[in-house]
Amino acid sequence: MAPKKQVSKRKGPDVGQAPPETKEDFVNELKTLAGQANNDTWSRWAKQQVAVYGKASALVILTAVYANVSVLTLSPVYGQIAANRLHQYVVWTGLFVGWAGNLALRRVLPVKTITILPLIALHIPMFQFYLFALSSVFGVEYGPAITEALTLFPLVVVSASCIADILDEADLSGLPSSIASPAPGLVSYIVFRYSETSFFTQLVEQMGTSIMQTRMALELVLAATYSIMGRSQLLRYAVPSILHAAFYNTHLMTESATTSLNSTLNINGWSLVDRWESNTGYISVLDSYANGYRVMRCDHSLLGGEWTKFGRKIVAEPVYSVFTQLEAIRLVQVPGKVPDNEAHALNIGLGIGTTPSALISHGIDTTIVEIDPVVYKFASKYFGLPSNHTAVIQDVVSWSQLNAETLHEHFDYIVHDVFTGGAEPVSLFTDTFLKGLEHMLKPSGVIVINYAGDFTLPSLSIVVNTIRDIFPSCRIFRENEPPSEDSVRETGRDFDNVMIFCTKTEHDITFRKPLEADYLQSLSRRQFLVPQHEVPLSALSTIDEVGxxxxxxxxxxxxxxxxxxxxxxxxxxxxxxxxxxxVTFSKAAAKSRAANLPSVRSSGPTKLKSGLYSSATWLILPAANAYLAANTDPALLLSSSNTYEGLE
Structure with missing residues (x-):
């Protein structure tokens, strides 16, 4: 029941007060009473308008923040770029439908529109939980849009409708009709876009600083806020989704959720060692205890891995050969080269720390710049990153600008390795940033830049051309042997890690023959340390073609x-x-899925029923499979060529 309207009590003449003696007194009293009435009316109007605009603004900002959290929640499954690609179209469509259809929605619904919002918001985490399990079915191109169409879109539609309903009570009678009509929608959209942009940066920077600032927890906090704004008895219908979040949703960053998740992963031969959310994404460390290796992931991508079954001598055996090939920066012959114990190295981008660990083991004074504190923590805790180095947990662009003068010609080696799964930071490949690195490099110094790119796209040529425009002498290598033309035509891609070795002086780049000490008692380094697959410039587009x-x-x-x-x-x-x-935490499904995984000791790569390859075979070439069967030399371990070319 709506509260009764309160009639303001105006002060009138006292009963015992004498009536006005003159006409002038009578007129003055009437003016006083009229003024009091006007003041009361204006006060009520002002309070009403403040309430209208305040409630509308709160709902606009809340919807903008939820839109940000939604796209951040998608990124661990689909990656940041894929999650963002169609996100704005979903949001814009939802805003338009909700704003234009607010009257129709109001007529159709048997309850107030705003009371529906908490129900939608509280059910979204549960819907996402099951929709993520279908990501391989949806595919990366439209999977994020499908997921948001079934989760975020209804929330935005109803939110926009509620905002339109609230602003119907706004008094714009003082404005011309040509302005008053579009003003509420236009201003609401401006506030929405500003809030969306400004809050996104803050959310990313603060992600993972507490359990309440993780993706799923933020969704639940926002849902609780919606519940406060749209209180009703309908909230009892959200009890199943609340119970699901508390006891069943393994996406929450809680110890119990991780334990539950592991009970399913273990069936597939995996164990989740640790995980947390951070400013670059969802970071996790997983063990394949059946096959004996450990990997670190950022969102959907791999940052690196090492074999655990072979133990660790000086350094671990990496699962990616590219990281050992980056260590060949020490083998580049340059005039005036200093011994390792006098050299200084800068490593940009840590991953699991394969390359910097080797540099440190060689006695090189190494500075590591890594933007993600969780990546640094996990590399130190789970991948044996040595402690005797200088760590800078900061954005390397701002760090290099602040230290440009003090670090002028300071480093003998610079390793630039910042790939993050199709989302490499563009600013780290511009001519301005690379000139800053050139400024820090000694005249006798060497830089190597790792860029994971597709030879069929212009982006790789643009990056290589930019590097060669700054550094006069360069040689380009790819991690693996180039695929055949038929393979490229069939898959539509030629994706590989590309290493560009450069110096500041104009002379041919050559690698000295490795000594026994260069291998650090590592058999994989003995096999892969020296880059082998050089890329001719003819394989890339020229500066005139792509700039x-x-x-x-x-x-x-x-x-x-x-x-x-x-x-x-x-x-x-x-x-x-x-x-x-x-993983949807269905053990029956997990057992079925595990049954389809080929053994690591199979005679060759085996396809799954889904058309994907075994998680074991991505690391193991046929030669490596033969090694595992015979327990022979781990020097046969892997280049990741099958990772990028596919196995038939």
Whole structure:
């Protein structure tokens, strides 16, 4: 029942007061009473308008924040670029439908529109939980949009409708009709876009600083806020979704959720060692205890891994050969080269720490710049990163700008390795940033830049051209042997890790023959330390064709991100078909899925029924399979060529 309207009590003449003696007194008293009435009316109007605009603004901001959290929740499954690619279209459509159809929605619903909002918000985490399990069915191109169409879209529609209903009570009679009519919608959208943009940066920066600032927890907090704004008895229908979040949703960053998730992953031969959310994404460490290796993931992508079954001598045996090949920076012959114990190295991007661990083991004074504190923590805790180094947990662009003068010509070696799964930071490949690195490099120094790219896209050529425009002498290598033309035509991609070794002086780059000490008692380094697959410049587009990447022209590279990210997602799903965020915690389904995984000791790579490859075979070439069967030399371990080319 609506509260009764309170009639303001105006002060009238006292009963015992004498009536006005003159006409003038009578007029003055009437004016006083009229003024009191006007003041009371204006006060009520002002309070009403403040309430209208305050409630509408709160709902606009709340919807904008939820839209941000929604896209952040998708990124661990689909990656940041794929999650963002169609996100705005879902939001814009929802805003339009909700704003234009608020009257129709009000007539159709048997309850107030705003009371529906908490129900939708509280059910979204449960819907996402099951929709993520279908990510391989939906695919990376439209999977994020399908997921948000079934979760975020209804929330935005109803939110926009509620905002329109609230602003119907706004008094714009003082404005011309040509302005008053579009003003509420236009201003609401401006506030929405501003809130969406500003809060996104804050959410990313604060992600993972507490359990309440993780993706799923934020969704639940926002749902609780919706519940406060739309209180009603309908909230009892949200009890199943609340119970699901508390006891069944393994996406929550709680110890009990991790334990529950592991009970399913163990059936597939995996164990989740640790996980947390951070400013670059969802970071997790997983063990394949059946096959004897450990990997670190950021969202859907792999940051690196090492074999655990062979133990650790000086350094671990890496599962990716590219990280051992980056260590060949020490083998580049340059005039005036200093011994390792006098050298200084800068490593940009940590991953699991394969390359910096080797540099430190060689006695090189190493500075590591890593933007993600969780990546650094996990590399130290679970991958044996040595402690005797300088760690900088900061954005390398701002760090390099602040230290440009003090670190002028300071480093003998610079390792630039920042790939994050199809979403490499564009700013770290501009001519401005690379000139900053050139400024820090000694005249006799060497830099190596790892760029995971697709030879069929212009982005790789743009990056290489930019590097060669800054550094006069370069040699380019790819991690694996180039695929055949038929293979490229069939798959539509030629994706590989590309290493560009450069110096500041104009002379031919050559590698000295490795000594026994260079291998650090590692058999995989003995096999892969020296890069073998050189890329001729003829395989890339020229500067005249694609240009270079300047700081004010980053869209030149960014526009190819979508395609590269989508292809990389397909590659990663070939690499690791089982991912912890896809698991719906159905043990029966997990057993069925595990039954389809080929043994690591099989005679050759085996396809799954889903068309994806075993999580074991991404690491193991036929030669490595033969090694595992015979328990022979781990030097046969892996280049990750099958990761990028596919296995038939």
């Amino acid at each position: 270079i990447l300047r700081a004010n022209e980053t869209e030149k590279l960014a526009k190819w991100h979508d395609q590269s990210a989508l292809r990389h997602w397909d590659v990663m799903r070939t690499v690791m078909p089982i991912t912890e965020l896809d």
